[in-house]
Amino acid sequence: xxxxxxxxxxxxxxxxxxxxxxxxxxxxxxxxxxxxxxxxxxxxxxxxxxxxxxxxxxxxxxxxxxxxxxxxxxxxxxxxxxxxxxxxxxxxxxxxxxxxxxxxxxxxxxxxxxxxxxxxxxxxxxxxxxxxxxxxxxxxxxxxxxxxxxxxxxxxxxxxxxxxxxxxxxxxxxxxxxxxxxxxxxxxxxxxxxxxxxxxxxxxxxxxxxxxxxxxxxxxxxxxxxxxxxxxxxxxxxxxxxxxxxxxxxxxxxxxxxxxxxxxxxxxxxxxxxxxxxxxxxxxxxxxxxxxxxxxxxxxxxxxxxxxxxxxxxxxxxxxxxxxxxxxxxxxxxxxxxxxxxxxxxxx
Amino acid sequence: xxxxxxxxxxxxxxxxxxxxxxxxxxxxxxxxxxxxxxxxxxxxxxxxxxxxxxxxxxxxxxxxxxxxxxxxxxxxxxxxxxxxxxxxxxxxxxxxxxxxxxxxxxxxxxxxxxxxxxxxxxxxxxxxxxxxxxxxxxxxxxxxxxxxxxxxxxxxxxxxxxxxxxxxxxxxxxxxxxxxxxxxxxxxxxxxxxxxxxxxxxxxxxxxxxxxxxxxxxxxxxxxxxxxxxxxxxxxxxxxxxxxxxxxxxxxxxxxxxxxxxxxxxxxxxxxxx
Numbered sequence: 001x002x003x004x005x006x007x008x009x010x011x012x013x014x015x016x017x018x019x020x021x022x023x024x025x026x027x028x029x030x031x032x033x034x035x036x037x038x039x040x041x042x043x044x045x046x047x048x049x050x051x052x053x054x055x056x057x058x059x060x061x062x063x064x065x066x067x068x069x070x071x072x073x074x075x076x077x078x079x080x081x082x083x084x085x086x087x088x089x090x091x092x093x094x095x096x097x098x099x100x101x102x103x104x105x106x107x108x109x110x111x112x113x114x115x116x117x118x119x120x121x122x123x124x125x126x127x128x129x130x131x132x133x134x135x136x137x138x139x140x141x142x143x144x145x146x147x148x149x150x151x152x153x154x155x156x157x158x159x160x161x162x163x164x165x166x167x168x169x170x171x172x173x174x175x176x177x178x179x180x181x182x183x184x185x186x187x188x189x190x191x192x193x194x195x196x197x198x199x200x201x202x203x204x205x206x207x208x209x210x211x212x213x214x215x216x217x218x219x220x221x222x223x224x225x226x227x228x229x230x231x232x233x234x235x236x237x238x239x240x241x242x243x244x245x246x247x248x249x250x251x252x253x254x255x256x257x258x259x260x261x262x263x264x265x266x267x268x269x270x271x272x273x274x275x276x277x278x279x280x281x282x283x284x285x286x287x288x289x290x291x292x293x294x295x296x297x298x299x300x301x302x303x304x305x306x307x308x309x310x311x312x313x314x315x316x317x318x319x320x321x322x323x324x325x326x327x328x329x330x331x332x333x334x335x336x337x338x339x340x341x342x343x344x345x346x347x348x
Numbered sequence: 349x350x351x352x353x354x355x356x357x358x359x360x361x362x363x364x365x366x367x368x369x370x371x372x373x374x375x376x377x378x379x380x381x382x383x384x385x386x387x388x389x390x391x392x393x394x395x396x397x398x399x400x401x402x403x404x405x406x407x408x409x410x411x412x413x414x415x416x417x418x419x420x421x422x423x424x425x426x427x428x429x430x431x432x433x434x435x436x437x438x439x440x441x442x443x444x445x446x447x448x449x450x451x452x453x454x455x456x457x458x459x460x461x462x463x464x465x466x467x468x469x470x471x472x473x474x475x476x477x478x479x480x481x482x483x484x485x486x487x488x489x490x491x492x493x494x495x496x497x498x499x500x501x502x503x504x505x506x507x508x509x510x511x512x513x514x515x516x517x518x519x520x521x522x523x524x525x526x527x528x529x530x531x532x533x534x535x536x537x538x539x540x541x542x543x544x545x546x547x548x549x550x551x552x553x554x555x556x557x558x559x560x561x562x563x564x565x566x567x568x569x570x571x572x573x574x575x576x577x578x579x580x581x582x583x584x585x586x587x588x589x590x591x592x593x594x595x596x597x598x599x600x601x602x603x604x605x606x607x608x609x610x611x612x613x614x615x616x617x618x619x620x621x622x
Contacts, residue, residue, distance in 0.1 A: 030401060030430065031416035055430070056477065077477040084471070084495060091472035103461060106400060106478040107434035114431055126438050127522045128484025133505045134476060137466050157522075187401035187416035188429040244418045305422055 006178040007231045011041040011280060014202045014230035018168050019047050026053035026113075026164075026198055027060050028171025030189025034060045034241040035172035037234045037281040038204050042170070043067035044276060053166050055109055055190050057090070058241065059257050063275060065089040065099060066267050072140055073101040074164070076109045079261070086262035100139045105129055108146075108161050110190040115163035116197030122147070127159045135159070169198035172238045173222070174245055175213070176205040180228025183220040185307070186244035192222045204232045206246050216312055234281050236297070248300045252292070351584045355535060356600045358554060359492075360386060360590050361582040363446070363533050366490045370394045371443035374433075374482055379492055380446035381412040382594045389589055398442070400478040402428040411594040434478070437485040440524060445486040447479050447507070449532070450496040454548050454568050456509025456529035456541060458483070458491070459502040466504050480507040484523055488530040498566045510546035517546070536562050538579065547571065554579045 009017075019025060019042055029035060039060045042050075051072040054061045058079050064070050066089035078090045078101075093099035104112070108125045115123035129135055130148070138145040144162055151158050171191060173184040182203045184191055195201050201223060208231065214221060240250035240257065253274075260270035278284040288297060316327070324332045331339065340346050353361075360383050367373055367387035373395055375384045384397045385408045398404045401416035405425035412420045428436075436442060450473050451459035460479055464470030483489045484507075509529050510517045517528055528546070532539040538552035549571040550562060555578060563570055590597070596604040 031414055032401075032418070075475065077475045078472065080472070080474060088472065091469065094469055094472055097468075103475055105476045105480045106430060107481045110429075110431045110434075126434065126481050126484060128508055129480045130522060131505070131508045131511060131520060132476075132480055133461070133466065134480060137504070139467070185427070186418040187399075187403050188427055189401050189416060190430045192429065193431065242413075242417075242419050248419045249413055302419070307423075 005225075007180050007225075007228060008178050008208065009230050009232060011038055011204065011232050011234065012045075014038070014232055015041045015045055015047075015170075018200050018202055018229060019045075019050075019170075020167075021048045022050070023047070023168055024051040024053065024166040026166040026169045026194050027055075027057075028169045028191055028194040028201075029060075029238070029241075030055045030187065030191060030194075031058060032187055032189075032241055033172045033174075033184070033238045033243045034058060035170045035204055035237065036060065036063075036239060036241060037237045037284070038170040038172070038202060038232075039063055040275045040278075040284070041280075042069060043271070044279070051166075053109075053113075053164060053194070055106065055194070059254070059261075060241075062089045062257070062261050062267075063271065065093050066261070066264075066271055067275070068098075070099060073099060074104070074109070075101065076104050076106045081258040081261040088261055089264075089267060092264055102139050102141050102145060103134055103137075104161070105134060108134075110193060112161050112164040113190055113193035113197040115161070116165040117193050120163055122160045122162050124158045125161050127157065130157075130159050164197055166198045168200040168202065169195045170202045170204070171195050171223070172204045172234075172243070174205065174243060175207050175209045176203050176228075176231050177211045177214050177225070178208055178231060179211065179225035180223070180231050181211070181214045181221050181225045182223040182228065182231075183214065183217065184222045185220050188222075195223045196227065200229045201227055202230045202232070203228055204234045204237045206233075206235055206237065206243060208233045217310065218312075219310060236285055237281055239297075239300075242300075244302070245304070246302050247297075248302065250297070250300055252296060253288075350581055351587050353582050353587045354598055354600060355554070357587055357590045357598050358579060358582060359494075359533060359535065360594075360597065361586045362538065362552075362579055363490060363492065364586075365391065366444060366488070366531060367392045367395055368443075372396045372398060372441055374398050374400065374437065374442050374445035374478075374486065375415070376446045376448055377412055377414045377417075378448070379494070379597065380490075381408060382590065382597055383446070384408070385593055386586065386589050390585065398433065398436075400430055400433045400482075402430055402433055404428060404433070408593075411597060434481050437482055440485070440487070442482070442486045444488045444490060444530075445482040446490045446492065447483060448496075449491050449493040451499050451502050452491065452493055452496065452532065452548075453499060453502055453509070455511060455513045455546055456491065456532070456548060457502055457505055457511065458507040458509060459499075459504045461504045461506045463503055476506050483507045483509070483527075483529065485527065487524070487527055489528065491529050491532040493532060493534045498568075500567050510541065513546040514544070534562075536565075540573075542571070549573055550576060552577050552579050555581070
């Protein structure tokens with residue numbers, strides 16, 4: 001692979017290029033390692049009328065909804081700040097009628113992505129949910145939220161959901177190479193399915209590493225280069241959510257957000273300061289350090305606990321041995337070609 | 349005199365006893381993960397702790413922030429994905445799951461989605477997450493209701509308990525026989541479900557709580573077990589474990605917040621003085 005294949009760009013470029021008004025956008029991460037700097041960029045570019053897919057919304061969904069980017073939300077779980085007395089941007093938008101939400105269970109949502117990722121048009125899910133309001137109450141998907149069929153083999157009633165193939169996925173990982181091979185570990189959630197079911201994939205990572213690093217640990221590659229459209233190196237790119245091996249949850253910033261999100265004005269002020277007035281993640285970190293000192297963030301840095309390396313070595317790396325003889329036929333290249341000529345196997 | 353405990357410690361210790369050795373356990377965040385850590389340390393060393401994020405077979409070193417918190421562990425034995433965590437339950441490999449509740453009815457059906465009208469919510473709650481599927485297929489489900497309420501009719505049925513009671517859950521043919529909620533823990537007592545009618549009854553009452561206190565918050569004529577017991581005083585070992593492992597949880601949200609705020613103020617004063 002060559003420099004020509006490099007997909008490295010900035011968050012600003014990637015979002016400008018691949019996320020459009022009216023796009024369906026899937027948030028690839030589940031609870032941890034949320035692609036926060038990409039989410040903030042979508043908010044800053046004021047993308048409109050998005051259909052957002054989220055396995056489990058935390059600060060990411062709240063920011064996008066509060067920024068007015070989202071018309072439709074497909075999810076299983078949304079964040080609420082401050083318990084019963086608090087609230088959320090999602091709640092305010094539902095009450096105002098500016099947001100429609102389609103509720104699934106964690107499994108059903110993930111199953112829609114799995115169907116999409118493999119090219120199926122639908123997938124069976126666990127039928128117990130037929131007895132719930134998840135099944136009975138539907139919003140923008142209507143009849144197509146679920147359909148019930150009979151198993152062609154047993155006749156049993158089967159609940160199904162349609163495949164999802166969102167326009168674009170934004171996802172944060174620990175490391176990637178410049179071609180887009182993206183390695184992620186920890187709580188796997190539905191990260192692979194979210195990325196692979198999408199038409200386009202934008203990857204942000206804590207660090208860009210050499211291609212050799214990827215080749216020595218392919219079991220960690222969740223998203224292969226050939227599917228990826230953009231790679232952006234963004235240290236602290238998921239903060240205030242955590243990335244295993246890099247940093248913990250920034251409890252301090254998360255509390256500031258959690259205290260704000262229950263109230264529209266407070267949320268706007270928090271967003272102005274930390275989303276709109278910081279043009280990128282570097283500016284966010286600068287502002288953070290300026291305001292709270294560098295010790296606060298440093299306190300969240302992970303100490304290393306390395307995975308035992310998996311050995312990808314083999315007995316030899318060439319079919320020709322140290323003396324230049326082919327390992328099974330026992331001949332050198334010169335002897336081999338002579339042999340082929342003698343046997344009349346070479347065409348002049 | 350045995351060692352004094354907080355209500356929160358009592359709740360965690362009570363619920364931990366629902367975990368038996370060699371079982372596979374799906375934990376929810378908060379009280380259940382601490383209960384899981386306690387059970388594994390004291391009663392059920394061979395239990396396998398699992399979370400729907402795909403973190404399977406782990407030993408928490410500190411209280412978990414949420415169900416994808418690998419930062420509270422030092423590695424774990426099996427990394428799978430969310431999809432497989434649920435099909436595991438579907439196949440029958442999950443013995444117990446723990447779920448939090450916002451609204452519950454007398455047959456253990458649950459609402460964690462919305463208060464008021466689904467389409468114009470008075471209050472939007474988190475939603476199903478894994479709840480509806482786990483309560484469908486786990487052999488037993490342990491429910492915790494801490495800030496929620498008992499109601500005649502749920503505003504929204506997120507997760508199936510015993511449906512209309514009796515054999516209505518089994519009759520649908522959609523659930524493993526014998527599955528469903530096995531216990532509900534509240535700040536006042538422990539409730540279980542009648543084996544025939546599937547109606548919830550009060551089985552156990554926490555110290556210093558009167559039956560009237562409980563009846564007051566239950567809108568139907570709550571049945572009381574003829575063998576009603578009082579929740580046992582926890583052992584010193586149990587109290588010490590919870591207090592050391594999850595001190596903030598042992599204190600409860602209100603007292604914990606008080607300490608956090610005074611700690612912050614102290615730090616600010618030091619900074620200003622320095």
